[in-house]
């Protein structure tokens with residue numbers, strides 16, 4: 119299930135964030151900023167845990183209303199099950215299939231992921247991450 123972020127999700131999101139981006143995780147403050155400034159654009163994937171009867175956060179996505187993806191991460195234990203694609207799919211539903219994202223040049227998995235979802239490389243943004251270039255990837259058109 120995908121729903122809007124709730125404050126009680128924050129600790130789980132921070133744990134996912136540290137695993138997904140160990141060198142430069144977003145802080146608690148950054149997530150709180152997006153939760154307040156972009157309430158409708160911060161979504162979480164809730165994974166039902168049948169054994170424990172609990173709902174666990176499988177991943178999240180933050181995006182700007184026009185479809186620019188700010189950040190996405192899926193818990194390592196839940197990867198390769200289509201959760202990331204579903205989260206991006208929620209963005210594409212709202213933007214008629216138009217979206218964009220910056221990707222670290224070395225992030226081969228993210229490049230594969232976005233290519234699979236119909237994004238293509240638009241340009242290189244030199245030293246976007248300070249130590250590394252970004253690829254600007256865009257997607258246009260129908261979902």
Ligand SMILES: CC(C)(COP(=O)(O)OP(=O)(O)OC[C@H]1O[C@@H](n2cnc3c(N)ncnc32)[C@H](O)[C@@H]1OP(=O)(O)O)[C@@H](O)C(=O)NCCC(=O)NCCS
Pocket residue numbers: 138139190191192193196197198199200201202203204219220221222225227228230231232234
């Ligand atoms: C990128 C990320 C969000 C993908 O999430 P996910 O839920 O595992 O992705 P999906 O299962 O929806 O994958 C969809 C497709 O993307 C591609 N893909 C995803 N992971 C891949 C991998 N490890 N290797 C190669 N291709 C991959 C595949 O084409 C896959 O389709 P398939 O499984 O049918 O072959 C996840 O790997 C992640 O959180 N990475 C760390 C954070 C990050 O790099 N975020 C992006 C920053 S721009």
